[in-house]
Amino acid sequence: MSETETLGIGMVGYAFMGAAHSHAWRTAPRFFDLPLAPRMAAVAGRDPDRVAAAATRLGWESSETDWRRLIERDDIDLIDICVPGDLHAEIAIAALEAGKHVLCEKPLANSVAEAEQMTAAAEAAAPRALAMCGFSYRRTPALSLAKRLVDSGALGSIRHVRAQYLQDWLSDENAPLTWRLDKTKSGSGALGDIGAHIVDAAQWIAGSNVTGVSAMLETFVEERPVGGDFVGLGGHGGTDGPKGPVTVDDAAIFTARFDDGAIGVFEATRFALGRKNAMRLEINGSKAALAFDFEDLNSLWFYDSAEAPNAGFRRILATEPEHPYTGNWWPVGHGLGYEHAFTHQAVDLVEAIARGEQPRPSFAEALGVQRVLAAVEASAADQSRWTEV
């Protein structure tokens, strides 16, 4: 019996996304029959003790204290980028030029110029080395099912796209000044961190692109404590110590037009008190409508005007074996969680690499998202002027 060829993985960063991606690489070959066997070769960080401890905890064979070492190693075929946005372009371009596949977290970059350079590097490297951006929500089964329904024509022509990403972890004005609040590290605030996800999901599911926007950005808390206790994304920075400036938006709101004639409303905020991870999408077509809320992630709500016009939305529990990804997991109704989308992302990436095909979302698609983010910033800086993407 021939052994499955391995795919050596080298991951940069080992905190939130590092843990989610490690879980995915560990789990994917145990629940899915993969054409290549992911081998968790090495994780890179800066501090030797901490990265070595992370390697042991997360299941990596070894650790490195410079991400460049991962690219130099012959036993590593794919670089998985789980660090803040200011490092994405440098690492991804170096990896692609060295012939390594790349999985890069979202948003692709901190600017359109960087995203363009990354896309050019990806296009030059393909098909020998393939690149994908980590818009992981695409792989949540209920959202994949939404895409399948739109593609089947069930909704008819799309008229409204309503997208929100609501969190509240910055509501405490003494939450610490993390890299997510520093424009030089994150590129933007709620807009790039969570707004990027709903722009990608909306364009992908609707099957059309945003062509123009009118936007508002707001920063509610302009200074925050430096240091402090970190819990999850935020934490509490205390009230007595030094403070530093917040240089990004706390909230982003914009209206949009799509190239197929649909109109959209987008909202991304980390100040929506009571909403923890409400990534929501509602699409109204000429025949039917669908609605999703990540706080109830196994459900897709569907309304078909021909089916039962007076009955309102009905719930589809997206755990049937015929629904995307779910057949490889638990018996129906047992539900999946946040981490499963990352496992599905790893599965789809490995399968695309084995076939030598472009994985989705490509860097070019993620560049499209980056252009929408840039148009939002330009519009907001100019009194919400209508701005073409």
Ligand SMILES: NC(=O)c1ccc[n+]([C@@H]2O[C@H](COP(=O)([O-])OP(=O)(O)OC[C@H]3O[C@@H](n4cnc5c(N)ncnc54)[C@H](O)[C@@H]3O)[C@@H](O)[C@H]2O)c1
């Ligand atoms: N797909 C999603 O749903 C999702 C969710 C959260 C974050 N993200 C994205 O993932 C990326 C990382 O975010 P996070 O939440 O994991 O951040 P995090 O703060 O939890 O982790 C960042 C990691 O990067 C490391 N790091 C920073 N600078 C480094 C350097 N020079 N060399 C090596 N390591 C370095 C840190 O030590 C840490 O391990 C960001 O691009 C973010 O937008 C995606």
